[in-house]
Amino acid sequence: MLKKISAENIKELRNKTGAGMTDCKKALEDSDGQIEIAIEALRKKGLASADKKSSRLAAEGLVESYIHAGSRIGVLVEINCETDFVSRQPEFHQLAKDIAMQIAASQSIVYISKSDIPDDIIIYEQNLELQKEDLLDRPAEIKNQIVNGRLDKRLKELSLIDQVFIKNTEITVEELIKQHISLWGENIKIRRFEKFLLGEGLAIKNNNFKDEVSNMIQNK
Structure with a gap:
């Protein structure tokens, strides 16, 4: 006997995967209500559909910023999608914010993917x-x-997309992007980013007070 699938079960699965309501319902029905099996099935399906869309042109999107507490680290990131409709969605804006925060938190990243190195x-x-x-x-x-x-x-x-996502360590940034590709049926790309560290590249003068006084006396 199949387990009855409730609206709460479907909502929980949607929140965890970002998949559509119909896909969530079917995945739960196929897994007899076992949410972990449903998540795995949606992940596999989502990644497959995302790979098919990865070559499509993504020319819309937005530029997002993130300033870390203390204002010593800042990030600008451009994320592209295919339509203006998707670029206006709250979930797309949240994705961009999450990516910007990820960049700020990942000290070693320099490139978007390994293929860019x-x-x-x-x-x-x-x-x-x-x-x-x-x-x-x-x-x-x-x-x-x-x-x-x-x-x-x-x-x-x-590589940015190979990082473990800081808000869900069970997935990578690449998998996070692919989940959103599956959600909207559009290609999504991180096009470029820039990280700013306060004082980076400056030759900071580090003379102490004793040295300054000594230099003043010698130059009289």
Whole structure:
């Protein structure tokens, strides 16, 4: 006997996945009301449909900002979608805010995805791993396996979409984006971002009072 699917169950699944109401109802019916199985089914379906839309042009969207408490870190990020209708949705604005906050919180990120990382950076990181002392006496095959694993981990640290989403550590930023692609049926892209750190790049003068007095006396 199938478990009766309530409106509360459907709403809970929608809140957890961002999927449409009809899709949530069907997933719960197919899983006999087991929400974790329904989540997994929607995630697989959502990711598949998102991949099909990833090549479509996304020229609408918005630029979002985030200023961290204390005003020492700021972020600007441009996120694109396909239509002005989606760009006006509260969920799209919240997505942009979440991405901007993620950028501020992730100190190591420099690129949107691993595919954006230049070859010279990849070679540099690979050479750093090859030179580590704990690998010097390892057989070549094992050494290469370890280096490849460490290199992949390092490149993910540099990539925004490979980060674990700070508000839900069970998914990555890429999966978060794909959930919203599934929700609206539109392609969504993080186009560019810029992080601002207060004082970054400035040569800060650090003379103490004693040094300043000494310099004044010597220059008389």
